Amino acid sequence: MKQKAFVIGFLIFLIGLIISLRLFYLQIIDNKYHDLSLRNALKKEYVIPERGYIYDRNGKLLVSNLQVYDIMAIPKQIKAFDTLKFLELTGIDKKKLISNLKKAKAYSYNKASLIVPKLYKNEIALFAENILDFPGFFIQKRSIRKYHTKSAANVLGFIREVNPVEIKNDPFYMSGDLIGKAGVEKAYEKILRGRKGVKFFLTDKFNRKIENYKKGAMDTSAIAGKDLKISIDIKLQEFADSLMVGKRGAIVAIEPQTGEILALVTAPSFPPEFLSGRNSSKNFNKLFRDKQNRPLLDRGLQGAYPPGSPFKLITALIGLQEGVIQSNTSYRCNHGFKYGRKAHMFCHCGANGRKVKLPWAIIKSCNTYFANSYMKIIDKYENPAKGMDNWSNRVKQFGLGKYLNTDLPVGSKGFIPDSKFYDRYYGKNRWGSTYTLSNGIGQGEVSTTPIQLANVMTAISNKGFYYTPHIIKEIDHGKIPIDQRFQTKNYTGIDSIYFSPVIDDMAKVYTQGTAKYSRLKNLELCGKTGTSENKIKIDGKVIKLPDHSIFVAFGPKNNPKIAVAVFIENGGYGATIAAPIASLIIDKYVTGKISRKDLLNRILDINLEDIYKMKFHEN
Amino acid sequence: MRTKNRRVNITDYDWVSIILFVGLVIIGILSIYSTEYNNLKTHFINNFYSKQILWASISMLIIIAIGFVSIKKIKNLSSIIYLAGLLSLILVLIFGANINGNKSWFRFGNFSIQPAEFVKVTTVLGLAALLSDIDFNINRLKDFAKATLLIFAPVLLILMQPDLGSAIVFLSLFLVLYREGIDLKYYLIIFYLSSLFILTIYWGKNTILIIFTLLYIILNLIYYFKLKKTLLLKTSIFLAITYLTIFSTDIIFRKVLKPHQRNRIEIVLGKKKDDRGTGYNLKQALIAIGSGGLTGKGLNMSTQTKGYFIPEQHTDWIFTVIGERWGFVGGILLITLYLALLYRILFLAERQKQKFSRIVGYGLLSILFIHFSLNLLMVLGIFPTIGIPLPFVSYGGSSLWAFTILLFLFLKFDAHRKEDW
Incomplete structure (x- = not known):
């Protein structure tokens, strides 16, 4: 019988051993459980910092924050409530309430869902007083952007909730966080957003907080986002915006001494608060779907068009630098230029068979002169490919045909062709300067964006260099330096002596030339008109639409404070709309007032909507 | 005393x-x-x-x-x-x-x-x-x-x-x-049958049937050819009991046990994650x-x-x-x-x-x-x-x-x- 006791004793030992080994495995060998227990109990709570403010160059507040209030609900805790009273207090409609409650239940019974979004302080007050009548509901504060201007939506950009890709790419973000999606908000997101604070809590099974984890030793406090001062002059921006009513296009103004963008207007546009308030997503979709007006397109940065005559200034400067033309070089202009058996380029400079020199060519925008100059530039070398590449490189040194590398998140390269392009197009060694002649007068294959043209103006006004255009002026009140690239001169490769005659002639554009009617009494300006043709096909027939109206200018001549490019889609001849707008902008910026009310009224009266509508429907 | x-x-x-x-x-x-x-x-x-x-x-x-x-x-x-x-x-x-x-x-x-x-x-x-x-x-x-x-x-x-x-x-x-x-042997039989019960649930009826049938055949062949003895009667009774247990386990598990009891067993056997x-x-x-x-x-x-x-x-x-x-x-x-x-x-x-x-x-x-x-x-x-x-x-x-x-x-x-x- 002792043997049986021994068997039982062995059985006890066996079970004891199994239990001990299992315990050893769970507690000593398998180490996944510690993390699992923290995953259960440790909850992080983020403290969202206040987003940085944005000021204009003169310190005027453009963007701040506004507290709004969301009504949230936890479906499980909701008891029957007075629906009518709820609707009355919050002002939402019954259908919306019912559908949101249904959505909340579908999402989670235990987690909070949004029921009424973004109520302002005065709108939430009544509900807040009566919140005890609605168990399961609570109010959550959140911050949205408040705008102090109706202009500059394209510059300021907007913020929206992060998408899953952004969350994956940057561990900073969690679902529901806000992120800058365009403009300055996007470009300077990391500065504006600040640093989130984290609080660690131990929670129980029901997600109720028990206490701070490790007495808060691991917590970090939130650091508010830094303020920005941008280079925009909001008064100028708003004024420029008002000039664009009824028109489509862009105005870009840059301070030549610094490269700071003073105004960046695209039309049509929308007030920035359009993408901030209660209907922001609805509004965004509306803007996104508007294919006729494309208000989300920043035409100043992204719109690449043939530059037209302003490009002739570059042809002149390169010609002078290359030594293929001199101040006394002249070409005979007889209503145009014959360069092949049937090829003819028209010219309306009015020389009527006389010989044309550079001043006349610029003042009257003589095609013949610049076509000849362009030919000489290309034909300077035996091989046109070499001449073409030399020309192309020189043009690109003006910031054309490549990204300007501004600090705004969108842009376009435009296009400056080179020999490779024509080799592909015509075949190697099967083209010459005459094939590409239109380039010399800013038509043909070249295309530029308005900001690139404005930048060319700064380069000319600085007699040979430009600073990369930028929107930032100061970060955190100057405590954080702005990018070095905005303080470095970019040289055009044209000696400064060649600029003086060109600048003199540009001034004469106002006194004797194509911009006579836009001249200002007290300011000596330099400018150049441009017209860029555009056609559409209707029923197979090519119909010529009114030309794009282009004007570039800077002033005052002797102490340039502002360089401007104005581009008006289908605005007609450059002198009719674009030139007066440029004058008004410069006048407004330099003198602070408008000396030519007649110009102003004329511009305000112009409405081109009918043309745009036609264009859209026929396309 | x-x-x-x-x-x-x-x-x-x-x-x-x-x-x-x-x-x-x-x-x-x-x-x-x-x-x-x-x-x-x-x-x-x-x-x-x-x-x-x-x-x-x-x-x-x-x-x-x-x-x-x-x-x-x-x-x-x-x-x-x-x-x-x-x-x-x-x-x-x-x-x-x-x-x-x-x-x-x-x-x-x-x-x-x-x-x-x-x-x-x-x-x-x-x-x-x-x-x-x-x-x-x-x-x-x-x-x-x-x-x-x-x-x-x-x-x-x-x-x-x-x-x-x-x-x-x-x-x-x-x-x-x-x-x-x-006697201990009765307990061992019970132990054998409960092991069968668990294995049947774990591997499924068919797998375990095949395993035991193969064991039965191999065992008998080895005995017959190597030792020139036959174990046919004993092993056949044993196999019959085994079959019976397996089939009844299958029925008990699928028909008699309540779903929550079935769940618990399957979770412990690692067959189910819940x-x-x-x-x-x-x-x-x-x-x-x-x-x-x-x-x-x-x-x-x-x-x-x-x-x-x-x-x-x-x-x-x-x-x-x-x-x-x-x-x-x-x-x-x-x-x-x-x-x-x-x-x-x-x-x-x-x-x-x-x-x-x-x-x-x-x-x-x-x-x-x-x-x-x-x-x-x-x-x-x-x-x-x-x-x-x-x-x-x-x-x-x-x-x-x-x-x-x-x-x-x-x-x-x-x-x-x-x-x-």
């Missing part, structure tokens, strides 16, 4: 067992306190740990009372006590309070009593009375049937509550029958124990316990507190105390001269052992989740009192072992 009327001193009680008993009760109270320390009620007595202190105090009174009862009377009345136990099980089915669909409790106002716990005591006494009868021969089929009936009577009544956990506990009394003369439903308890229990590490997380950082992640932690899942708060060191300490108590009882039982008191000792050992094994195997995820508390440690008056009575009755018998009664 000493004189009949020798006075029994308090020092004749086995102090090793008493110290182990007190140690376990104290660990229990500390653990129960841990489960609720984060949310202690303002009124002292409304807390589980304070109630457990009260139950433990009442246990002291019970122990003192046991000191005064006559062991002879108990021995003589044990058959009646057994029947009274059965009666209480019938009464609870009629008058018991219905809690979560179980009729296991008598309720008197705020106070509840679980008769099944006390029936463990009465059944042990009944079994001791039956087996210690001079005419009783366990290896006689009629007597074996009597013993089996005696054990199964409470099992059936408890299954009607239904309370599977408590019912299973009584099966441990077959360990007593082993000690009293049943962290939300039945598996939730176990998952949280493993997290609590596993995260305890070597020395435990301490009272303040025991997040699983503090956050109420383990339902019923103060009763059946009390070991999770120990594992989380005191770690492997604490867990091994508890296991050691328990094993020490079990071995001590085994030792004491074997030194009894009276068959009656030896059977009571083995009955106590069996029931304590099965509670300890199944509770820990369940909490550690080796055995399916069934409601079995850890005696002396888990919260609950009925359980504590019943085990106290059984333990101290046996210790009293042991103290009087040298007498002739």
Whole structure:
């Protein structure tokens, strides 16, 4: 019988051993459980910092924050409530309430869902007083952007909730966080957003907080986002915006001494608060779907068009630098230029068979002169490919045909062709300067964006260099330096002596030339008109639409404070709309007032909507 | 042989067992306190740990009372006590309070009593009375049937509550029958059949059928060709039994067991992952124990316990507190105390001269052992989740009192072992 006791004793030992080994495995060998227990109990709570403010160059507040209030609900805790009273207090409609409650239940019974979004302080007050009548509901504060201007939506950009890709790419973000999606908000997101604070809590099974984890030793406090001062002059921006009513296009103004963008207007546009308030997503979709007006397109940065005559200034400067033309070089202009058996380029400079020199060519925008100059530039070398590449490189040194590398998140390269392009197009060694002649007068294959043209103006006004255009002026009140690239001169490769005659002639554009009617009494300006043709096909027939109206200018001549490019889609001849707008902008910026009310009224009266509508429907 | 009327001193009680008993009760109270320390009620007595202190105090009174009862009377009345136990099980089915669909409790106002716990005591006494009868021969089929009936009577009544956990506990009394003369081979057969049951569920009917059929063929071929002998008859009977078990297992598992019982078995066998439903308890229990590490997380950082992640932690899942708060060191300490108590009882039982008191000792050992094994195997995820508390440690008056009575009755018998009664 002792043997049986021994068997039982062995059985006890066996079970004891199994239990001990299992315990050893769970507690000593398998180490996944510690993390699992923290995953259960440790909850992080983020403290969202206040987003940085944005000021204009003169310190005027453009963007701040506004507290709004969301009504949230936890479906499980909701008891029957007075629906009518709820609707009355919050002002939402019954259908919306019912559908949101249904959505909340579908999402989670235990987690909070949004029921009424973004109520302002005065709108939430009544509900807040009566919140005890609605168990399961609570109010959550959140911050949205408040705008102090109706202009500059394209510059300021907007913020929206992060998408899953952004969350994956940057561990900073969690679902529901806000992120800058365009403009300055996007470009300077990391500065504006600040640093989130984290609080660690131990929670129980029901997600109720028990206490701070490790007495808060691991917590970090939130650091508010830094303020920005941008280079925009909001008064100028708003004024420029008002000039664009009824028109489509862009105005870009840059301070030549610094490269700071003073105004960046695209039309049509929308007030920035359009993408901030209660209907922001609805509004965004509306803007996104508007294919006729494309208000989300920043035409100043992204719109690449043939530059037209302003490009002739570059042809002149390169010609002078290359030594293929001199101040006394002249070409005979007889209503145009014959360069092949049937090829003819028209010219309306009015020389009527006389010989044309550079001043006349610029003042009257003589095609013949610049076509000849362009030919000489290309034909300077035996091989046109070499001449073409030399020309192309020189043009690109003006910031054309490549990204300007501004600090705004969108842009376009435009296009400056080179020999490779024509080799592909015509075949190697099967083209010459005459094939590409239109380039010399800013038509043909070249295309530029308005900001690139404005930048060319700064380069000319600085007699040979430009600073990369930028929107930032100061970060955190100057405590954080702005990018070095905005303080470095970019040289055009044209000696400064060649600029003086060109600048003199540009001034004469106002006194004797194509911009006579836009001249200002007290300011000596330099400018150049441009017209860029555009056609559409209707029923197979090519119909010529009114030309794009282009004007570039800077002033005052002797102490340039502002360089401007104005581009008006289908605005007609450059002198009719674009030139007066440029004058008004410069006048407004330099003198602070408008000396030519007649110009102003004329511009305000112009409405081109009918043309745009036609264009859209026929396309 | 000493004189009949020798006075029994308090020092004749086995102090090793008493110290182990007190140690376990104290660990229990500390653990129960841990489960609720984060949310202690303002009124002292409304807390589980304070109630457990009260139950433990009442246990002291019970122990003192046991000191005064006559062991002879108990021995003589044990058959009646057994029947009274059965009666209480019938009464609870009629008058018991219905809690979560179980009729296991008598309720008197705020106070509840679980008769099944006390029936463990009465059944042990009944079994001791039956087996210690001079005419009783366990290896006689009629007597074996009597013993089996005696054990199964409470099992059936408890299954009607239904309370599977408590019912299973009584099966441990077959360990007593082993000690009293049943051959080991029957237990091995039972073990073989239950292994078949588990493997059938684990691998599925077809796989295991193929395996055993192949084994049968190979075995016979080897025997025939190598040894020129035949095993055909024996192995065929064996195979038939195996087949029968496999098929009946399949039917029982799919048709007889309730879905939640099936779930629990499948979760423990690792066939199913269910962290939300039945598996939730176990998952949280493993997290609590596993995260305890070597020395435990301490009272303040025991997040699983503090956050109420383990339902019923103060009763059946009390070991999770120990594992989380005191770690492997604490867990091994508890296991050691328990094993020490079990071995001590085994030792004491074997030194009894009276068959009656030896059977009571083995009955106590069996029931304590099965509670300890199944509770820990369940909490550690080796055995399916069934409601079995850890005696002396888990919260609950009925359980504590019943085990106290059984333990101290046996210790009293042991103290009087040298007498002739």
